[in-house]
Amino acid sequence: MARLEPAHPMWPQVKETLRRCAEDRESIIHEVFQTSTAHGKKLLNKIFNGGAPPEHLASQDFVLRLQKAAMFCRWTCVSVSPEVFGQMVEDEDRSHPEASTLFFIWSAVEDLIISAWLEKIQEQQPSHVSLHFDGIRVDQAAVGSSVEAFCVECASHIKSRTGFDVSLRPKSHQTFLEGIRVGSASRDAESIEPATLTDEGNCILCALHRLGHTDAAGKMLGDTDSEAAVYFRRRRHRTYLQVVEATQVTLTPWMSSTEFAHMPLEGNFLIHLTKNNKPHCVGLRADTPGNFIVMDGNATFTIQNRLFWNAFAAAIDSRHVVFFQVWEDPAAWPNLPGSIARLEKTEVERLLELQACAGDDSSRDIDDDNNREFEQDNEAVTHVGDVLLRKLSEEIDAVAADRRTPRPDASGRARCPLCPFRSWSRHNACRVLVHIRKHHTSTKQYSASGTKQIKLVLALHDQDKLEGMPAACNYLRRSADMIRDTVRPPLSSTRNSIDKKIRLVFTQDGPEYWNLEATISAGLRRSRNLYYNLGFAQKIFQKTILNNAKEQDTLHALNLCPLQFFPTMTAMKAEISNRACSLFPSHSKDWWPLIEDIFSSPHVRQLGDQLIAECVQHKEMRCLSIDATMRCCMPLLGQARIKASPIERAEVITVRGRTNAVVVMRAAQAEDSDTAAYLLAETLPAAALGQIMYVSVDNPSRKYFSTLKSLCPNLQGMSLDTVHLAMTCEYGSARRRTGATKALRRVLAKFAAVDTAVGPEAFGKIFSGGKAKHLTAEEERFRRHVEDRSMRQHDAQRLLNELDDEKPIYTRLEWIQLIAAVANVFRDDMTRLCPGPNKRVWQLLLGATSPERSEWYLNNLRIRHSLHARALPLLPVGTTSNESLHAEINRWFKETQMMHQATLEMKLEILRLGKLLSHNRALYHTTSCQMTHAEVLARATRQCLWTEGEWAAWCSELEDGEGAKMKAHLPFHEARETQKSIVRGCRKRPASAPSARSTVRRTPHTLERQDSFKRGGRRSCH
Structure with missing residues (x-):
């Protein structure tokens, strides 16, 4: 302000007020404000920036002069920077534009000072510098041995650069106890008997001993058999509640507050604070006028009241300090000072549960494995x-x-x-x-x-x-x-x-305990040791179908149960209002037997048979597409590596019908013709097999056709999938479409086109394998163009430009010509190497134009022209519908890390049932409006599968006279247990082998439970 040279008559008085604030701040805080230094500094800043002073200071002469000086400074800055003030006035968010103007001028001066200060610091080449709101943090090496001397040098440099006089000092961060030590007028030490009072964890008892409760403290110290004593031995700390119960001393907690500084404290107190980064307790005697006596272990500090509260206000742990007043007579509780509100009972209980464990300065480390499991500083436990x-x-x-x-x-x-x-x-x-x-x-x-x-x-x-x-x-x-x-x-x-007399039963309302005798006669199924009723079975059936056999989602949507079993459990738990949902098992191994029992029931199997029969009735089996996928089998325990031979790898074979019905979805060891025939014979009824006329595959052969022909007497033709060629070529471009593959897809799309003006005889006889008709000379010439890319560019480009996607390919020559055109127009793409087949793109195209493969491709047109026009709109192209299903399956199994083959087989059965149910309801029972797959399934599975009589008859199969129900027969579970034992044997390691267990990364949902509570007969430690 002096640099601005104000000419106003008030300036001398304002200057004197500002000088006192800068040079005589301590006396203003202690004599005028009568408060601690930390609180007084905040109060000075508040008043200067326009804040209202406390009521008891509002009429103080200095406070009034400070308010006038602040107003003078604000309007001086407005007159100096009218453009800034104008912007502040226009800003609707600024209710005091003159104060904002002063802030900007003040900030500019601070920035000028800090810039000059940094200039001096950078001369020392510090390894660390960080700017803070009240100073600069710099590493010790750059400062030197004397911090005070460095501050003087920096102040001198700032003076020379800016002309401002600045006072700099090291920033200190003290705890409450450190502030008491520094501010105390005297420090005495005395011997304490017994000496164990100063051990780590006995600080509360030591403080009570120093306050005169020697007998009570000694009695609790000598106790070795009580629950509190065991607690102390294991954890090396005590709580105030334990001390109150053992010593019968009454403690009243007061939360720390700046109001304490204006209160005449009297009596004895325990102060809960921090020492050596641990919770600690010291004694306070407030019966000497003007002074407080603080007792920490065997040390005694005498400190003035004012310095005591200054240390409290400036302490970095002040927010965590709690005062406990020690009462001789509980009847004195109501006589609390009126300025402190009484705490609620629950708040008092929580404060009494605080723990204190710090000992003297030479606190010892506890090397006890039992204590580590009760570590309190670990948030993950x-x-x-x-x-x-x-x-x-x-x-x-x-x-x-x-x-x-x-x-x-x-x-x-x-x-x-x-x-x-x-x-x-x-x-x-x-x-x-x-x-x-x-x-x-x-x-x-x-x-x-x-x-x-x-x-x-x-x-x-x-x-x-x-x-x-x-x-x-x-x-x-x-x-x-x-x-x-x-x-x-x-x-x-x-x-x-009563444990042996009751059983846990899962009902539609949640888990309940039933009398064992009631479970014998009631309509309950028993899957291993899990009992469930009709309502629960229907919920499991519906949620498992809806969640694609993911068990955890089903459990959580219920609030409960497993297919990856987690989605199923999630869905179940969300619907059940029973407060005992935690009684549901949380591991999928406990749920799979129950799900197997439900989905292997006669009624569920009958539902699957009815859906297949309905498909046969609508001629769904006339055209089938067969394909396999391996990715969803990679989590299988015992699965061969991805580079192993096809015979060694497990795969999932899918078969879809004429309108995309999923009629087969099974795990198999290979994708050959014998396996496909075996799965069709095992899954489909004879009527369905007799209906099959056309099959689309990605590996046709004479053997494949004859094998299926022996099983399906009406089989007339087999075609080669048209999309696989383009997909394989895209392996060379990281599965991205290029100009070549886009053109190739347009050519292949012509195999799905239909010309209503011609019949199937226009494309020749259906090829069934064997030796195809030799290529003509002209066909050979164009095929060589694929190999050497010697076709004229103009002719090749013309063929692609004149390509009509809506017309089929009529002759083998036309097919070879179009492939040659693609190879010559996109010559640069032809040399790409395609992983998998490990061939160049041109080699794949050359193989596709061989006589046999060309005939298999043309079979697509012969089959389509043999079908009625009304059957074509829903007829898939080749095995594209299978590829779409495989993408769905891979998404369903994406998060599955490990599973047994029996689990995979059961999941596939459930998934097939859900897809087939949705397909039949949507196609054969059309509704007035379109519905998604999920909505169709949700509404189709709403009706209960069993009547009361049918359920009772099914449950009666498990009755064994007057004894408990027998366990249901579970073939998948037995197979799974066998597979588990095989895997366990393969994974067995020598006893001397080092542990391969990895470090567990904890999250809020995976906190480690460490306590003495026994869950299911075992103490928790997980």
């Missing part, structure tokens, strides 16, 4: 099981604390509120509390009924968490009520453990 155990313990304590004799229920029995069925006569009602104390113990995880109630407790807890609800203290009671509601008839009231 969660201990939710321990929290749940604590909630269960609190629930037990709450029930046991009510010493009133339980009242009998409507049946006249006194019931344990935490057990599903345990009860006593009204004369023995007092035994309820005895039972709770004796059987609901930590060794049983507080459940006297067994592990199945514990599993339900976990399910209820997980559902509460997923809905954003806090963990409750009523899980045992709620789980007991749920079991009591679903187990009919009720179990004996004299037994504690």
Whole structure:
């Protein structure tokens, strides 16, 4: 401002005010504002920038002068930079344009100073420089041994460059405890007995000891058998809640706030703060006027109140500091200072759960493997099981604390509120509390009924968490009520453990526990050890079909179950409102047997047979296309390498009908004629085989035709797929279309054209293999043009220009001419090497013009002209419909990493059923409006497959007298187990071999659970 040389009469007074702010800031903060340095600096900036001062300072003389000086500076900057002010006025987002103008002038000056400062720093060639809002961070090597001297040099350089006097100093970052150490007037040390109070993790007890609670602290220190003592030995820290329960000392938490600086604190406090980057506790005695006494271990610090609050306000951990007032008498709680609002009960509980573990400066490292699993600094590890155990313990304590004799229920029995069925006569009602104390113990995880109630407790807890609800203290009671509601008839009231008497049953409403006796007579199926009813079976059937046999999506859409089994499970879980959805198994190995049982049921097989019969009725089998794909088989365990011979590799063979119906989708070891014939004979009925007249493949031969002819008596012709040639040529251009392949596709498209003016005899007899008619001289001449590209460019280009896609190729000569034209117009593309066949493009085209392959290509035209015109619109071109299906299959299996062959076979059966059902409903039962494949499937599978009687009859097959139901026969599951054992044997490694386990990268969805909770009889550590 002085550099601007204001001529206003107010300037001398404003200048003096600004000088005091720059040179006498500490006295203004402490004498005028009467607050800490950190808070006072923020207050000065706020008032200078136009902010309203606190009410108790609004009438202070200096504050008024500072407000006037700020206004003077703002309007001086406006007069100096009217163009900037004009832009600020036009900006609707700026409510105070004069303050914005001052900010821009101020920022320009700061930028000028920092530029000069950086100039000086760069002379030292620092390895690190970063700009911060309040200074510059630079590496120590560039500064030298004396930071203060370097700051003086920088200030002198800035003065010489800019003319501004700048005061620079090293930035310090202190914790609250470090600030207390620095600001203390005296520091004393005294011996403490016992010395173990200063060990790591005993800081809370040490602070209580120093505040006068020696007996209470010593008693807890000497305890070695309680739950808190075991907790301390394993984790090397204590919580304030544990100390309160063990010492009976009352602690009232106060959250840290700047309001503390204006309060007359009195009494004894525990301060929760940071030491050596660990949570720590120190004692505070506030009974000396003007001073506070802070006790950290055996050290005692005496510090002025003002310096204490200055250290608090400037501390980097001030937001995490909590004060616990130590009360001799709990009745004194209501006498809290009025400026601090009382915390809610839940907030008090959370603050008392804070942990303190830092010891003295020479804290020792704990080398204990058991402690590592309870590491608290690792965000990838969660201990939710321990929290749940604590909630269960609190629930037990709450029930046991009510010493009133339980009242009998409507049946006249006194019931344990935490057990599903345990009860006593009204004369023995007092035994309820005895039972709770004796059987609901930590060794049983507080459940006297067994592990199945514990599993339900976990399910209820997980559902509460997923809905954003806090963990409750009523899980045992709620789980007991749920079991009591679903187990009919009720179990004996004299037994504690009920695990062997109940079974988990999957219903359309979610998982429920049923009486074992009820499962024998009820309409339930048993797949291994999973029981399910009619409603659940229908849901699984529908969701699995809709999610393309992906089990996890089906489970989640239910909120539950497996085909890649994850989509199926996802779909199921989303529909079920039962709070016990976590009882559903999460691994696909538990779901595949259930899915196999459903899809191998007589009604599902009958549905598949009906769909095939419907296709036969509409002459779907008259024209078939056969092709194979291998990519979806790569995740198979035991699959050969991609470069292995075709005989060694497993493939999926697909067969589609005249209107694209998927009639066969099976895994096979090869794609030869014998395999194709075997799959057709095994899958299709005799009526379908007798209907087959024409077949399109990508590897026709005389053997292939004769093999199928022996199976299909009415087979008349076989054609070569026209699209494979273009696809193979595109291998040489990384599967991208080039000018040559685009022209080639136009030529090949003529094999799908139909000339209604001529019949099939115009194209000659259907070729069935063997030796084809020799090439004529003219055909040989044009074929040589393919090999040596010697055709005249003009003639070749003319042939392509006159190409009519809507007219067929009438003669073999015309076909060879067009191929020669493509080869000569696009000569540069002909030398590309195509991986796979490992041939040049011209070699592929030359092979396509051989007599036999030319005849197989012309068979496409002979077959199309043999069919009725109404059958042509839906007739696919060659095996293009199979290629489209293969792309779908590969998408379905894209995320599958590993699977067994039995799993693949079952998935393919389900996928075929879904495709066939959608095809038949859309084509043979047309609706008033078009619908997508997914919508057709969703609505076609809505109707239940089984009637009540049919379901009961199917379930009765598993009845075994009065005993439990027999397990369903599952051939796919048995085959899968056999394949697993083979794979396990191949993968077995020597015991001395190093572990090949890779590092697990954790995400919020894959946190490691480490706690003492036993799930299914085993402690969690995954």
